[in-house]
Amino acid sequence: MTVSDKSRQIRAAMRQEKAELVLKNASFVNVFTKELMKGDIAITDGVIVGICEDYEGVKELDMQGKVVCPGLIDGHIHLESAAVMPVEFARAVVPHGTTTVVTDPHEIANVMGTDGIRYMLEASEGLPLDVRFMLPSCVPATPFDEGGAALKAEDIEPFYQEDRVLGLAELMNYVGCVQQDEDVMKKVTDAVNHGKILDGHAPFLPGAELNAYVTAGVYSDHECSDLEDAKQKLAKGQYIMIREGTAAQNLKALLPLLMSKTADRCMFATDDKHPSDLLTKGHIDYIIREAVKGGVDPITAVCAGTCHAARYFNMKTKGAIAPGYDADLTIVDSLESFQVQTVIQHGQIVFDGQLCDIKTPVIDSELSREALDTFHLDRVSASDFLKEGSLPLIGMIPGEIVSKNCGYADGVDISKDILKIAVVERHHHTGHVGIGLITGYGLQAGAVATSIAHDSHNIIVIGTSEEEMAAAVNALIELKGGIVVVKDGELVAGLPLPVAGLMSTVSLEDTNRMLDEVKEQAYLLGVQHEIDPFMTLSFMSLPVIPSLRVLTQGVFDVDAWKYLC
């Protein structure tokens, strides 16, 4: 901040010159007094310079009949999960009043390592959405993952120099933390020594382990699905990120937190937001609406969507409507119906019924080329999916991402809904293909494949025959990533996700249209309607979720922590 910038803001505050923008006659949420206040809000240089006094502005907006809130903040998201580039994500969420998101580029880092982090930093620069970063702490998720990269403490440490990096992202490896694994401890102490924040991820971590985890400096958790678990964590000093996203919805279970003395230690997060969910429900505005419907005081709900996150992340000038704060504002019709009318980001009107022009950030060409070329494997053939003898049988459970261990079976039997599942390594030309059987998916013909495959993002394929599986994987390689449905060896629907195999290059609406189409085709081929054909599939290779998973080297028993074949 320069003396001349700050002096100009003060001149506007003093009415020695006109403010750049004045919201006249505003009713606004004062997060300090926790009440609605009335009066002008004056803005200059992207900063709020005055409230509750009469101001004249070069531009003035009448706020009669509306309510001005601080801009909404998502405390934890993986932007890649929206399957679009950050610029498209911004286009989608700005009209919902989101002005800041804290992203963990964990997905792309599993594909591209630190280049993935750099890519996301560049791809989110200068948007009308403030994108802050937490550094992926657990790449790969386990030693059994064959991902695109492995990030050690020394790989991520230099990123703390970046202005938009707030800390270390969800420390999923809580076991490594409480057992004092050297690299985990290095990541922890680096974050602390840089004065940064450490996000947690430790569902139901009990007593002494939770003490140890928090002692490490992990002061948040977004994995609470249970009120008692959340209360334990609150009592030990963790902020609770109440998650209401696509893959997990915890608001209902945690609503009582927002009606108690601990409300000020709670914020909102989505973790994953998929295209259709963003388009149909909204973002943080949706969570606020749901909380209010659930009986939460609207001002408390707004605070959870704004200032509590700002305080936790030490974003000093965000989350409030007060002098010196960033002019990030979300203007709604009323606190109860919370329909976003106008959005101001850094003092600029970025949505007013109409979205402002958004310039696509320029990404370093070398990095961009690298992101568009992340499939390092040869075409496959049916024989790659053959394996002698019986194979472990994974049982999918409708509406869940956990799976059952269903013993062994001899091979595909469509009549019994026994299909073949495989994970094809795609990062380092290893030729590894892990093969198993799966039941509960329902496919009757063809094959489906996706390169969104947590967390290593290899290629997962399920098919009714080895030939169809090979066709699906080859179609996906052709697209350089995405989601495909194949029948009789031909592509019947495909969503290209050429950026690291995770993100499309088109708009959220178009991406969603294609995603609907691949889903529709998957259902037409018999996939059970209780299952999301690709989201559920995308977790089938994540070896931290019980019971059986398919990895690049075979079927893995998570409970026994070993390969079955």
Added chain:
Amino acid sequence: MTVSDKSRQIRAAMRQEKAELVLKNASFVNVFTKELMKGDIAITDGVIVGICEDYEGVKELDMQGKVVCPGLIDGHIHLESAAVMPVEFARAVVPHGTTTVVTDPHEIANVMGTDGIRYMLEASEGLPLDVRFMLPSCVPATPFDEGGAALKAEDIEPFYQEDRVLGLAELMNYVGCVQQDEDVMKKVTDAVNHGKILDGHAPFLPGAELNAYVTAGVYSDHECSDLEDAKQKLAKGQYIMIREGTAAQNLKALLPLLMSKTADRCMFATDDKHPSDLLTKGHIDYIIREAVKGGVDPITAVCAGTCHAARYFNMKTKGAIAPGYDADLTIVDSLESFQVQTVIQHGQIVFDGQLCDIKTPVIDSELSREALDTFHLDRVSASDFLKEGSLPLIGMIPGEIVSKNCGYADGVDISKDILKIAVVERHHHTGHVGIGLITGYGLQAGAVATSIAHDSHNIIVIGTSEEEMAAAVNALIELKGGIVVVKDGELVAGLPLPVAGLMSTVSLEDTNRMLDEVKEQAYLLGVQHEIDPFMTLSFMSLPVIPSLRVLTQGVFDVDAWKYLC
């Protein structure tokens, strides 16, 4: 923080090894859930590593029948005002449960400049009291002051490198700030750019000016004596430091803040604490007791004395009893009577009925010599206090530090309680002596003088004759600072304050005994009992308080902002 330190703490948290100290069966204040909780508190390496689980300790203390609170924090104090060295201050306040103070070395900086700041940093290093610093922002207080130093932005900026420096101290020059004075703006932006805190000092600053002041980044105020003034400031984002010290007591007026939704934006501060006040009342513990007596919920009162200050100052690991937090703990008999039993600082028992041994910090010898040699003036004689013609007459008001403009008088007239007052420049051998008359003080014989004279700390003297005044000033020069009472040219009582003319080198008790003696002698010589003979006097040269003040160059009309003679 090193990996091995943090790993050791985690091992203790995990019960893989014994904690160094365990408080067994503790009832403790959980500032997050805002309730009393029960259970063990385990400490290793000065850090709380576990709560609410059974722990074994190398040392264990039974907490039955006691309540454990976070260590108490004073949000704003000038340590020099206790008239003793920081080590003696620590000896006095640790038994009252204070574990952290945030000091502004404004007094000594007016005498010794940046060397004064360095001196206080060294003099408070390694105490069983965490002394944090705010950098003096307004030295001198006005352009009319002739102090020992003038601190520009570039003089104080290097101190932001010091670990214990938290920000820029009370920005008393709010006029300079809202009028964008170049040096003030440089100080403001330096603090912001270093990610530091800016304390305010702006009683009753109205509307747009307050907006401008807060826009600068000033997010606290400790000058509120009026509830409405405090509410305005809270609404604009300032934290309120509820001040209850020796010179000003605002708790009663501001109690309602602690019984409203804004309680979490309030903390406690003393600003100035004089020896007798510390000895008879206590410190932050006293304010908590008074607040509770006034009807404040005891847990809210504890939060105001602990975590709210920690949060405002971004002292991330202070102010709570939770894993990873500093083991600064104040153990009391009950929340209601709040009598301190035991104090733990950085995991060490520093008071347990008995105070621990406290090592006196070693101060650089050059700096020490400089601090003991701050009287740069020659002996004075009666003729130095003579001035032709009539002189402005200052009216003292019992119980106030403001004064009245009583016109002019011709000279001393003891029968009418008209005495001579003078301020003798003592920093730079200028020979300046400002002379006026004063009424309302009551002295009937002799003279009194003090080198505690806000803010420049020249020598203020009041006398019944020029000879007595000269004797008093010479006695004070002899002592190298302090407070003296003289009768018939002879010293009748004296408190030596040889360190910068502000602090004694003996204990608080001894200092207080001598202070009582000089006061007693002053009262014996006729000083009105409604007036504190030296505290009131010490403000008579501070030209920001209406109406008349004596400066080194004459009587100053604060309302008219000019010299009268």
